[in-house]
Amino acid sequence: MIALSWRRLHDAILSGLFWLLGLVFPIGGVVVLVLCVLPSNPAGARFDK
Template identity: 45%
Template sequence: MSEFPRANVYETPIRSAHRRATFGLAWRNFFRRYFEFKGFASRSEFWWVQGPLAGLSLLLNLPEEGAGAGLLDSPFVAIPVLLVSLFLLIPTLSLHWRRLHDAGLAGPWWFLSLIPGPGTIAVLIMTLLPPRPERQKREWA
């Protein structure tokens, strides 16, 4: 048995502070909890999903070397990317919401990320905060 017990992701706010999500568990929860804005998401559960999504977004938006045009300039790439992005919008938002709850913050703080620059950085910092069980509210569970 490992040092950290496998956590039940549907627990109430009073739960193990050492919860660690694996890559597979994080992605499984990402899709299983598609419309679930209540609850909590650990930092590992959040970053196992957001890290690859951010990396993929960065790669798709980089211009091709010397051409000045990116992959998204082609409709054969842009349309599928748009459809996938729309499909992932709600679960990404709910994952952010649950991560903010885990850090002891209300989910609506996510709307700061709509402010380009400082708002995005503020929400990024909030997602890096450690769990704060003492600030978590029962109605978030």
């Protein structure tokens, strides 16, 4: 699940470290969920290399 969320955040041009918000703050899990449902950005493909 961590890898899936991390990769999805990269697809939205966000750092995978945003996933750590879910561990630090009680509401962080909701924030990460919202960030994961953002539309993908084609520029995010640079992380796939």
